[in-house]
Amino acid sequence: MTCLEPVGLKRGVENRAALACERAQTARGLLASCHFCAHHCGVDRLAGERGLCQAGAETHCFSAQLEVGEELELIPTFAVALGGCDLRCDFCITGASSWNPAAGAAFDARAMAAQAKRALAAGARTVTLLGGEPTIHLPAALEFVAEMPATAALVWKTNAYGSAEARALLEGMFNIWVVDFKFGNDGCAQRLARIPDYVRAARENLVWAGENSRLIVRHLLMPGHLECCWEPVAEWLAAELPGAKVSLRCGFWPAWHARRHPELSHTPSAEECAQAREIARGLSLSLIDE
Amino acid sequence: MSEPHTELLILPDGRVLVHNLTPAMAALLHALDPQDRSMIDRATVARSRGGKRRAQQQTHRTSHKP
Numbered sequence: 001m002t003c004l005e006p007v008g009l010k011r012g013v014e015n016r017a018a019l020a021c022e023r024a025q026t027a028r029g030l031l032a033s034c035h036f037c038a039h040h041c042g043v044d045r046l047a048g049e050r051g052l053c054q055a056g057a058e059t060h061c062f063s064a065q066l067e068v069g070e071e072l073e074l075i076p077t078f079a080v081a082l083g084g085c086d087l088r089c090d091f092c093i094t095g096a097s098s099w100n101p102a103a104g105a106a107f108d109a110r111a112m113a114a115q116a117k118r119a120l121a122a123g124a125r126t127v128t129l130l131g132g133e134p135t136i137h138l139p140a141a142l143e144f145v146a147e148m149p150a151t152a153a154l155v156w157k158t159n160a161y162g163s164a165e166a167r168a169l170l171e172g173m174f175n176i177w178v179v180d181f182k183f184g185n186d187g188c189a190q191r192l193a194r195i196p197d198y199v200r201a202a203r204e205n206l207v208w209a210g211e212n213s214r215l216i217v218r219h220l221l222m223p224g225h226l227e228c229c230w231e232p233v234a235e236w237l238a239a240e241l242p243g244a245k246v247s248l249r250c251g252f253w254p255a256w257h258a259r260r261h262p263e264l265s266h267t268p269s270a271e272e273c274a275q276a277r278e279i280a281r282g283l284s285l286s287l288i289d290e
Numbered sequence: 291m292s293e294p295h296t297e298l299l300i301l302p303d304g305r306v307l308v309h310n311l312t313p314a315m316a317a318l319l320h321a322l323d324p325q326d327r328s329m330i331d332r333a334t335v336a337r338s339r340g341g342k343r344r345a346q347q348q349t350h351r352t353s354h355k356p
Binding site for chain 1: 297307336
């Protein structure tokens with residue numbers, strides 16, 4: 001994709017499109033030694049090498065539609081889902097597409113932006129980029145931002161496993177970050193998503209997102225993970241991001257390979273959901289969409 | 291391109307879990323259970339903002355994470 005070079009314009013969100021265009025080119029070059037996420041594989045995706053996410057230089061999109069299931073302040077949102085992910089959550093609701101960076105159609109940033117702009121004109125409040133995990137597709141994501149007007153409210157929905165390099169490229173690009181804080185400890189992260197050093201990376205991303213954008217922290221309550229995952233997540237949020245909006249989601253269902261883990265073979269009980277909300281209230285978290 | 295797509299899971303106790311909720315499905319679920327608080331808000335938003343003109347938008351195959 002080509003886009004106009006920024007000329008004589010002040011850098012910042014007011015100049016988002018031009019800055020995104022410049023950064024997209026930088027990001028594409030960085031594919032030669034990919035460090036977009038905390039796996040830090042360092043593979044040359046331009047030369048056909050593949051890291052843990054299996055993504056190459058191309059980006060695919062497996063979903064793009066108007067949705068109203070996200071947080072109320074975001075909807076209706078035009079949700080654009082990119083194939084491929086750097087996590088391997090066995091309970092992923094879109095595992096077939098999220099684990100496969102070739103899922104869907106080749107992503108054309110300009111054409112997708114045209115769709116998104118039509119959705120905004122028709123009444124959509126926001127445009128959300130998600131996955132899989134969009135961080136592994138930074139060049140395409142930034143090309144998309146470069147095509148969007150400065151007035152568009154853009155949402156970055158991420159698993160919080162991005163690297164400092166990725167965050168530097170994303171600074172000022174998205175108005176709102178919706179960050180999934182999935183696991184409360186590294187043991188569960190490793191066992192359920194095969195992801196090392198998760199908690200440190202997630203916290204680092206959350207703090208950064210809280211300082212650099214509007215932030216909504218999401219947690220999908222998993223059955224049997226109230227004490228090991230939700231409670232430490234909630235306690236950390238209360239201590240470190242006390243004003244953050246928290247979206248506690250109780251809609252887990254045993255999708256994809258969830259049944260590999262006995263505790264994930266059913267939905268959370270009503271009691272677990274009630275207890276989770278009680279924990280949040282006890283810590284004075286700012287729960288939204290209750 | 292295909293039609294908008296929502297996934298539903300209907301539980302034995304009658305609860306309905308939804309992913310990728312489209313405006314049309316929000317309106318349908320609201321009609322089926324007008325007392326469902328969460329769907330009231332979503333159906334209202336769908337009706338007032340994007341839903342009425344959703345037919346203008348093209349879609350890929352759908353589905354994404356909760």
